[in-house]
Amino acid sequence: MSSSTPTTLFDKVWDSHVVRKIEDGPDVFFIDRHFIHEVTSPVAFLGLENRGLGVIFPDKTFATADHNTPTINQHLPVQDPLSANQLKALETNSAKYGISHWGLGNPKNGIVHVVGPENGITLPGMTIVCGDSHTSTHGAFGAIAFGIGTSEVEMVLSSQCIMQPKPKKMRVTINGKLGKGVTPKDAVLYIISQLTAAGATGYFLEYAGEVFENMSMEGRMTVCNMSIEMGARGGIIAPDETTFAYIKGREKAPKGEAWDKAVEVWKTLKTDEGATFDQEYTYNAADIEPMITYGTNPGMGMGITQHIPSAADQGGSKSTYEKSLDYMGFHEEEAMLGKKVDYVFIGSCTNGRIEDFRDFASIIKGRKKADHVTAWIVPGSHIVEQQIKDEGILDILTDAGFQLRQPGCSACLAMNDDKIPAGKYAVSTSNRNFEGRQGPGSRTLLASPLVAAAAAVTGVVTDPRELMA
Amino acid sequence: MAYDKFTVLTSSAVPMPIENVDTDQIIPARFLKATERKGFGDNLFRDWRYNNDDSPKQDFVLNNPIYSGKILVAGKNFGSGSSREHAAWAIYDYGFRCVVSSFFADIFKNNSLNIGILPVQVSPEFLDKIFTAIEADPNAQVEVNLPAQTITILATGESESFAINTYKKHNLTNGFDDIDYLQAMKDEIQSFAAKSMY
Numbered sequence: 001m002s003s004s005t006p007t008t009l010f011d012k013v014w015d016s017h018v019v020r021k022i023e024d025g026p027d028v029f030f031i032d033r034h035f036i037h038e039v040t041s042p043v044a045f046l047g048l049e050n051r052g053l054g055v056i057f058p059d060k061t062f063a064t065a066d067h068n069t070p071t072i073n074q075h076l077p078v079q080d081p082l083s084a085n086q087l088k089a090l091e092t093n094s095a096k097y098g099i100s101h102w103g104l105g106n107p108k109n110g111i112v113h114v115v116g117p118e119n120g121i122t123l124p125g126m127t128i129v130c131g132d133s134h135t136s137t138h139g140a141f142g143a144i145a146f147g148i149g150t151s152e153v154e155m156v157l158s159s160q161c162i163m164q165p166k167p168k169k170m171r172v173t174i175n176g177k178l179g180k181g182v183t184p185k186d187a188v189l190y191i192i193s194q195l196t197a198a199g200a201t202g203y204f205l206e207y208a209g210e211v212f213e214n215m216s217m218e219g220r221m222t223v224c225n226m227s228i229e230m231g232a233r234g235g236i237i238a239p240d241e242t243t244f245a246y247i248k249g250r251e252k253a254p255k256g257e258a259w260d261k262a263v264e265v266w267k268t269l270k271t272d273e274g275a276t277f278d279q280e281y282t283y284n285a286a287d288i289e290p291m292i293t294y295g296t297n298p299g300m301g302m303g304i305t306q307h308i309p310s311a312a313d314q315g316g317s318k319s320t321y322e323k324s325l326d327y328m329g330f331h332e333e334e335a336m337l338g339k340k341v342d343y344v345f346i347g348s349c350t351n352g353r354i355e356d357f358r359d360f361a362s363i364i365k366g367r368k369k370a371d372h373v374t375a376w377i378v379p380g381s382h383i384v385e386q387q388i389k390d391e392g393i394l395d396i397l398t399d400a401g402f403q404l405r406q407p408g409c410s411a412c413l414a415m416n417d418d419k420i421p422a423g424k425y426a427v428s429t430s431n432r433n434f435e436g437r438q439g440p441g442s443r444t445l446l447a448s449p450l451v452a453a454a455a456a457v458t459g460v461v462t463d464p465r466e467l468m469a
Numbered sequence: 470m471a472y473d474k475f476t477v478l479t480s481s482a483v484p485m486p487i488e489n490v491d492t493d494q495i496i497p498a499r500f501l502k503a504t505e506r507k508g509f510g511d512n513l514f515r516d517w518r519y520n521n522d523d524s525p526k527q528d529f530v531l532n533n534p535i536y537s538g539k540i541l542v543a544g545k546n547f548g549s550g551s552s553r554e555h556a557a558w559a560i561y562d563y564g565f566r567c568v569v570s571s572f573f574a575d576i577f578k579n580n581s582l583n584i585g586i587l588p589v590q591v592s593p594e595f596l597d598k599i600f601t602a603i604e605a606d607p608n609a610q611v612e613v614n615l616p617a618q619t620i621t622i623l624a625t626g627e628s629e630s631f632a633i634n635t636y637k638k639h640n641l642t643n644g645f646d647d648i649d650y651l652q653a654m655k656d657e658i659q660s661f662a663a664k665s666m667y
Contacts, residue, residue, distance in 0.1 A: 024634050030661055032667040039553075040553065042505070046505065053648075082502035089504045133551050147551075149579060150554040151580065159651035163636075197489060198489070201572070228550075233575055265666065320489065413498040415499055434550060437493050440516050441516075441521075
């Protein structure tokens with residue numbers, strides 16, 4: 001491609017990582033950073049053993065335990081023998097192959113998509129994979145990042161490459177400024193509600209426009225995190241001064257001369273004017289209000305003051321729609337405001353960073369937790385946990401009747417004991433409202449930390465703007 | 470892990486006319502605690518298939534003895550959500566070798582191909598025809614011909630072709646996998662890595 005051809009950010013990063021192109025087949029795609037965790041890696045390591053293969057570049061893989069860890073009493077032995085076994089396998093495999101391992105109790109431990117960025121492992125222009133679909137989070141830094149299966153984990157361990165057909169490109173632009181009480185989570189839930197849960201399947205997204213340019217890194221991570229919820233392989237945002245300021249000084253970030261050289265390269269990582277996408281969508285920030293989901297996929301979301309759409313508008317998908325509302329115990333055309341909430345969960349790789357807890361605290365400060373609400377407050381990492389303490393947020397939580405748990409994926413996927421009971425309603429800052437996702441029979445309403453906080457103190461679905469100064 | 474070669478599969482099919490079947494339905498997260506690839510089929514569609522007391526839910530298709538076969542036919546956007554390969558393992562371990570839908574989630578499609586399950590994407594119209602054929606005769610035979618890239622309802626002769634790239638087709642029909650391919654080009658990868666900024 002000549003230098004005069006306008007190129008997208010995605011193409012620049014992708015094309016520079018293709019080791020070999022296979023005719024009528026996938027690209028052999030080089031991976032700069034590989035994150036592993038206890039759930040999707042053990043079988044990959046078994047595969048290596050069965051084939052007699054080693055790990056080609058152990059310094060490009062980073063292990064952390066998160067999916068299946070308890071969020072209380074982490075200093076005690078893990079009770080569930082199966083979970084303990086997975087954690088042990090991660091530790092043993094990492095040690096055997098010389099891979100960095102931040103296990104339970106390590107001060108760097110936390111959710112993989114929180115600890116990667118906060119320790120400077122995630123950098124612009126990288127290709128990043130992990131056996132977890134929310135790897136798309138790292139796209140916030142101008143990296144191509146996406147989730148892979150366990151067979152692919154084995155490929156990366158043994159060859160630092162995977163075989164990938166190049167996705168198509170889609171750009172989503174949001175112009176204007178987000179209103180009061182409207183957060184990055186609302187922006188992405190809005191996009192998903194417009195595109196549907198499968199609307200970006202086959203595509204890689206770029207998020208562009210004023211809203212994302214003005215967004216913090218934490219916010220950009222929240223947005224990119226949920227790219228997979230519309231089926232996209234991932235989402236990317238061009239790195240800028242906000243990105244560089246976030247990375248600078250972090251443990252594994254380049255330093256000194258290497259930093260200056262890196263920034264020079266990173267500044268070229270943007271979509272050239274005139275570059276074309278296979279699909280483009282443009283929205284206005286003014287149309288977005290605090291969002292909430294009412295169904296069993298993340299595309300079934302709406303503004304919090306709206307009413308649930310009618311089944312008649314669902315076309316050929318009517319029966320699936322009715323199955324979904326039936327599961328949730330909701331009816332078409334109902335309002336969501338005022339619905340009773342049993343559980344509130346703040347945390348996860350979507351909303352488990354310090355800004356999320358600041359938002360949460362801004363609403364609950366001076367208020368009390370509703371008596372009937374059980375709240376699980378789960379930081380994304382020990383570093384976030386420390387920030388919560390250092391900034392006085394823990395005091396606000398405690399005064400309002402909340403307890404802080406220890407880091408992990410927790411109730412987002414309910415692999416550990418943090419399960420929402422059957423039939424109960426949870427306002428959750430996580431990423432999926434699938435049937436049973438947060439425990440068998442659980443009913444999830446996805447929302448921002450502000451909406452979660454408003455529900456936690458009122459006990460019902462509440463517009464957070466009513467509680468904001 | 471090596472898998473069986475896939476060429477021509479003729480079988481009755483199990484109908485699941487539900488859209489957006491996500492990987493949390495295929496295998497809930499609480500069953501992902503194994504460190505070996507064994508026994509996942511027992512928990513395939515766990516919460517749709519069993520009550521809380523582990524008794525089978527009689528109205529779920531896998532518990533209905535009139536339906537069986539190596540082909541699962543499902544509504545659009547099958548396999549969305551989590552990247553867990555366990556979803557594909559559970560489908561394989563249960564005994565399915567082919568999933569037919571009018572639309573697949575990307576990661577699930579890759580995972581399936583990597584373990585020897587053939588995802589066959591058909592038009593919404595053809596998907597309806599398969600459901601209709603199974604409704605008329607639960608034992609209706611469906612032929613999936615990978616070399617010819619066709620899927621045929623044998624009773625009516627209705628057929629449609631499906632897409633798959635040459636590389637993956639070659640792998641599936643020969644039982645090869647990507648790791649074999651990548652191991653054979655390690656020198657090329659080493660010299661690529663030497664030039665990498667990271």
